[in-house]
Amino acid sequence: MEVKNKIILALDVPSMEKAVELMDKVSPYLDTVKIGYPLVLAEGLESVSRVKEEYDCKVICDFKVADIPATNQKIADVTFQAGADAIIVHGFVGADSATSCLESANQHGKEIFLLTEMSHPGASRFLQPVSMDIASMGVEMGITNYVGPSTRLDRLGKIRQIIGKDSFLISPGVGVQGGNPKDTLEFADALIIGRSIYLAPDPVEILESIIDSIEL
Numbered sequence: 001m002e003v004k005n006k007i008i009l010a011l012d013v014p015s016m017e018k019a020v021e022l023m024d025k026v027s028p029y030l031d032t033v034k035i036g037y038p039l040v041l042a043e044g045l046e047s048v049s050r051v052k053e054e055y056d057c058k059v060i061c062d063f064k065v066a067d068i069p070a071t072n073q074k075i076a077d078v079t080f081q082a083g084a085d086a087i088i089v090h091g092f093v094g095a096d097s098a099t100s101c102l103e104s105a106n107q108h109g110k111e112i113f114l115l116t117e118m119s120h121p122g123a124s125r126f127l128q129p130v131s132m133d134i135a136s137m138g139v140e141m142g143i144t145n146y147v148g149p150s151t152r153l154d155r156l157g158k159i160r161q162i163i164g165k166d167s168f169l170i171s172p173g174v175g176v177q178g179g180n181p182k183d184t185l186e187f188a189d190a191l192i193i194g195r196s197i198y199l200a201p202d203p204v205e206i207l208e209s210i211i212d213s214i215e216l
């Protein structure tokens with residue numbers, strides 16, 4: 001996946017009205033948006049197609065899918081039918097569960113991202129002990145898109161080693177969670193950024209400054 005300016009906007013706003021207000025300002029700088037539960041639970045899956053149509057961008061649906069294979073497949077199917085270009089899937093539930101999402105993606109000509117380790121402090125207890133194994137499982141399954149944390153660059157570097165240089169790795173956790181954009185891009189192909197942009201008094205100004213900082 002190509003990502004303009006290496007930034008994926010996490011559109012975690014509570015309404016379409018807020019989404020439109022923000023996208024009207026920042027869309028010239030972006031071509032990829034991540035939409036998750038905050039917007040979809042508030043406004044429905046149509047928010048995915050509306051954002052795609054109105055802003056001509058790719059949408060990655062962050063549903064962190066983590067169920068049995070049969071249910072995962074239904075979730076992935078309905079997400080792709082709504083127009084999503086990709087869906088984010090948890091790895092810890094196992095290869096069969098992730099495979100059902102991958103099969104759905106292949107049928108629809110879409111993509112999945114496998115979530116390895118998460119960026120928040122609590123991930124260290126349950127997810128960290130298995131996250132490298134999750135990345136290895138993804139490689140065995142032929143998955144080429146991954147999510148890993150910008151808040152632990154040593155771990156992000158290990159994930160990159162496991163998935164190889166040709167896999168596509170996107171990384172949340174810069175800004176409010178403490179990660180540094182430029183340092184993260186030593187290992188990741190693109191950053192997922194939410195609050196630093198949508199809570200800023202001037203989202204365009206902050207976006208321009210992040211883009212400048214990663215181009216230096």
Ligand code: O7M
Nearest residue numbers: 010088118119147172173177192193194195
């Ligand atoms: O920049 P923020 O911290 O406001 O937002 C980060 C976004 O990335 C937000 O949508 C989180 O739900 C998401 N995210 C993480 O912050 N940490 C993770 O480990 C994983 C994700 C994510 O996108 O998972 C796919």
